[in-house]
Amino acid sequence: INLTNQWISSKMLRPFLFFITQPSSWYKGQQTKTVKSISRCFKIILNSINSMDQSKNFCSFAVGFPEERSIWLYQAKKLISLCSCILARCDHCCCKDVNMVEISTLTMRLAISLTDCKTWKNLTSENTRAADASVETLIEFIGTRQSGTYRCVRRYIKCFGPHVTPGKIDSAIAPDDQLLVTASAVTLALRPFNSTRADMGVDLTGAAKEYFTLILTIPYICKRLPPLLLPALKHISVLQPSLSILLISKDKIFEEISKLEQSEVSNVDNSTIPYCGWALGNLITLATEHDDLSNSGCFIQGLDCCLYVDAINCISQNLLKCFEESKGMLHCIDDRATNNTSITEEADTNDSCRTKTLFMDLLKPIYQQWHLRKLLILAKEDVPCDRETNHDLDQRQVKRRSLKLTDIICFYYYMLRIFSSLNPSIGPLPILNMLSFTPGFLVDLWGTLEISIFGQTGQKSQEPEHVKQLAGSSSGEQISSTRQRRNTKDTPKKWANVLHKITGKSNDADDTNLSDSLTSENSNDDALILWDIETMRQGSEGIGKDVMHMLHLFCAIYGHLLLVLDDIEFYEKQIPFTLEQQRKIASALNTFVYNSFLQNSGSGNKPLIDVTVRCLNLLYERDSRHRFCPSSLWLSPARTGRIPIAAAARAHEAAFASLVGTTSGIPTRSSVLTTVPHVYPFEER
Structure with a gap:
């Protein structure tokens, strides 16, 4: 047979492509015969491409007349789809079929040759x-x-487990051939990003969406692939379009990822990590170069860090949403079928822990100081970057965007929440340790938060002199002795209140007078109003999302730092804040926590309330040991919301009595009394 390009195209490829794409050709009884037919056909095409004779070279049609180009393009597309299908069927980890091994090698050689005209000899x-x-x-x-x-390509790469050692694989394929096939598969997937038209600014929307949805969501892809191939995935020409397309089409991409996860969930053992979580870990790994031993690293060359932060924030937000919908990662295993045996459940638990460990390893750069420092430097430099907001050539828009401190705050807020959900043993400790001891970050964070709470004028305003003197002239011993004298003086009144409570009688006027007298004894009305921060009077319901993120991160970091901050640093050196700043922090948190309880904030704000309560109580404990705040600061939020003592006591008893046998929560004022009791004077409590 004279194997001309005309014969190959019309006599061989035309019927071959018709029959080979029929489902019946891959039945078990026909598979061996089909594989051999494909192998012979691919060898003929490869020999043709390597021919110097233009009449025998199949790819000469690609540069021929328009009709020949059309035929070549149609058949080449069919061949690429067939090559991809064969690649997906090749499992090198356990493949012992010599014919399948041979055809997978031929498949990748053909796919690379068709997409690289430099290999055409004619x-x-x-x-x-x-x-x-x-x-x-x-x-x-x-x-x-x-x-x-x-x-x-996704199906092929997922056949490899992490830390695969070629010498230990029970396979008929040689390690060199396996590397060749894997490298060819990665090259084929990256072709659209490295094409000439991509360099000219041609739209990569379709390829970037497919790459992000199907490749970047492969669990620990960087550990599945040989290290030799990772620089290709880390290249800016591949990573930058992937980050950009996420911000442009995030809703569609997350919807596609969700559909993909639902279709593969029955075949995936590591179902505890959503696919968007793997995309998060893979992007962080691909965007950074780091050394675990020295805790040093850097971002890849040419990376738009503003785009990187925005993309990570976008994925993190979606990941936290997935956690909430699945009732948290800790309950994921409990939601499985109840008919599993205990052995199976134990194995699933071990696999889940192993999967979480692999995932947390991908996030290591996040809690290394170099990562935060480089972002802070870029935020201070305020260098704007041009970013496309629409890939449509007719409606292309360019937006100038620079990295801000608020972007970094949101970044680590989301990471703090993710670590808390995925790391039940130590929680967010790695991130908190890094953030607490990074010089300047906590101060900058409070500076931004202070402007949001007090405004520009409130940030620069000074405290009245009598407030400074009152706060600074007392010590812990003086507070203790004052309370002791006051308790001795008011003992008869307290016993009278107890008798009124027992008899069921209420002397509201006396109670009100007592409360007023005690309040006036500690501070006047002006001082109470001064420490009742207006922007915090609506609790968690009255602040924006950005302020909520800043407040959550600040309280988590500062609460962690207060555990190791000694009194010399706090009072004498006044590190990291001056005592005046400490009073502002205490007043803001005090007002926020009290009003959050009054507003009965929902469970969605519980993490925020928990960290603010913890930080507030640590500040109050320190003030109890060595006073730095006036008593009016702690009493100010509840100055207008008090009820008579006897009535409060009866309501408290009735409320707790009604809780027996019910699942309702503790009433609002009882929560205040048990969580932040200092908002009421000691005698009233």
């Missing part, structure tokens, strides 16, 4: 441009969903 300087145009059109097809390339 090209001349005259038809190079036409060949490039045909190849670019074929590469565009690879980036579309119709080709199925990314889905098949």
Whole structure:
């Protein structure tokens, strides 16, 4: 047979592509015969491409007449789809079929040859441009969903487990051939990003969406692939479009990821980590170069860190939403079928812990100081970057954007929440340790939060002199002796109140007078109003999302730091805040916590309330030991919301009595009394 390009195209490929794409050809009884037929066909095409004779080279059609180009492009697309399908069927980890191993190698050789005109032997300087145009059109097809390339590459890569050692794989394929096939598969997936048209600014929306949805969501992909191939995935030409397309089409991408997860969940053992979580970990790993031993590292060269932070924040927000919908990661295993045996449940638990460990390893750069410092430097430099907000050539828009401190705050707020959900043993300790002891970050964080709470004028305003003197002239011993004298003086009145309570009688007027007299004894009305921060009077319901994120992160970090901050640093050196700033912090948290309880904030704000209560109580304990705040500061939020003592006592008893046998929560004022009792004077409590 004279194997001309015309014969190959019309007599061989045309019927071959028709029959080979029929489902019946892959039945078990036909599979061996089909594989051999494909192998012979691919060998003929590869020999043709390597021929110097233009009449025998199949790819000469790519530079021929328009009709020949159309035929070549159609058949080349079919061949690419077939190559991808064969790649997906190849499992090198346990493949012992010699025929399947051989065809997988031929498949990748053919796919690479078709998409690289430099391998065509018949090209001349005259038809190079036409060949490039045909190849670019074929590469565009690879980036579309119709080709199925990314889905098949995903299936192939998922066959590899983490830390695969080629010498230990029970497979008929040689390690070098396995590396060749894997490298070819990665090259094929990255072709759309490295094409000539991509360098000219041609739209990569389709390829970037497919790559992000199907490749970046592969669990620990960086540990599955050989280290030799990782620089290709880390290259800015691949990573930057992936980050950009996420911000442009995040709703569609997350919807596709959710559908993908639902379709694969029955075949995936590590179901405890949502697919968007793996995308988060993979992006952080690909965007950074770090050394675990020295805790040093850097971002990859040319990375737009503002784009990186925005993309990570976007994925983190979606991941936390997934956690809330699944009632948290800790309950994920409990939601499985109840008919499993205890042995199976134990194995699932071990797999879940192992999966979480692998996932947390991907996030190591997050709690290394170099990562935060480089972001802070970029935020202070305030260098704007041009970013496209629409890939449509007719409606292309460019937005100038620079990295802000608030972006970094949101970044670590989300990471704090993620670590708390995924790391039940030590929680967010790695991040808290890093954030607490990074010089200047906590001060900058409070500076931004202070402006949001007090405004520009409130930030610069000074405290009245009598407030400073009152707060600074007392010590812990003086407070203790004052309370002791006051308790001795008011003992008869307290016993009278107890008798009124027992008899069921209420002397509201006396109680009110007692409360007023005690309040006036400690501070006047002006001082009470001074420490009742207006922006915090609505609790968690009255602040914006940005302020909520800043407040949560600040309280978590400062509460962690207060555990190790000694009195010399706090009072004498006044590190990290002056005593005046400490009073502002205490007053803001005090007002916020009290009013959050009054507003009966929902469970969605519980993490925020928990960290603010913890930080507030640590400040109050320190003030109890060595006074730095006036008593009016602690009493100010509840100055207008008090009820007579006897009535409060009866309501408290009735409320707790009604809780027996019910699932309702503790009433609001009881929560205040048990959580932040200092908002009421000691005698009233």
